[in-house]
Amino acid sequence: MKKIFIIALFTIGLIHLKAQTNKVNQLQTLEQKQPDNQNITSTAKLKVSSRLFGTKDDLTSVILIIPVDSVVMVLDSDSTYFHVVFDENEGYIFKRDAILDKIPVNTRQAVQSQPALQETAPVREQQQSRSSYLENKYGSNMSARLLSGKIWKGMNSEMVNDSWGTADKINRIISGNVVKEEWIFRDTWLYFENNTLLEWGAMKK
Numbered sequence: 001m002k003k004i005f006i007i008a009l010f011t012i013g014l015i016h017l018k019a020q021t022n023k024v025n026q027l028q029t030l031e032q033k034q035p036d037n038q039n040i041t042s043t044a045k046l047k048v049s050s051r052l053f054g055t056k057d058d059l060t061s062v063i064l065i066i067p068v069d070s071v072v073m074v075l076d077s078d079s080t081y082f083h084v085v086f087d088e089n090e091g092y093i094f095k096r097d098a099i100l101d102k103i104p105v106n107t108r109q110a111v112q113s114q115p116a117l118q119e120t121a122p123v124r125e126q127q128q129s130r131s132s133y134l135e136n137k138y139g140s141n142m143s144a145r146l147l148s149g150k151i152w153k154g155m156n157s158e159m160v161n162d163s164w165g166t167a168d169k170i171n172r173i174i175s176g177n178v179v180k181e182e183w184i185f186r187d188t189w190l191y192f193e194n195n196t197l198l199e200w201g202a203m204k205k
Helices: 002-038 107-112 115-137 140-147 159-166
Strands: 041-046 050-053 063-068 070-077 082-085 091-095 098-100 170-177 178-185 188-193 196-202
Touching: 002 082, 002 098, 002 170, 063 091, 070 098, 115 140, 140 159, 159 178
Parallel strands: none
Antiparallel strands: 041 070, 041 098, 050 063, 050 091, 070 082, 082 091, 170 178, 178 188, 188 196
């Protein structure tokens, strides 16, 4: 009788121990999964080349030009802008310039994946060759301003083109010896007279 009682107690103890072990394993599994969920974010692919603004309130605060088909990490968004990170630069791009990916991406996997690093290499080479081209053409001080996407009154059209790229549309009026041009860059207009930049502003919606 004592043997049966001891065997029964031993069996109950084993069942209880196994149940506790299963609970511990479940908790460890949940803890391991939690950080991955916290590191999930969204990405977007650019439909056209886009300016990366340092601030939404200043259209001349261009950090760099992001090439078409580039992938950016989206931190936040509002009705007009995506708050993004591209090549270690944080800023804002127009939402209309990019398509948001439907599938979230794990940021750890994105950083560790080798193909992502290989994709950024051609972009860096383009930036270096552009930097050399502008420095040879304008000198180091002027090229630095153009590389950062700055514009200022008194620039000629070629300098603006080197800073912001080709305009989406150009309206030209010739009156006597005066040539007036309006360059349209998506949400910004620039006004030239005789190849000299005089004014700019935001397009009216």
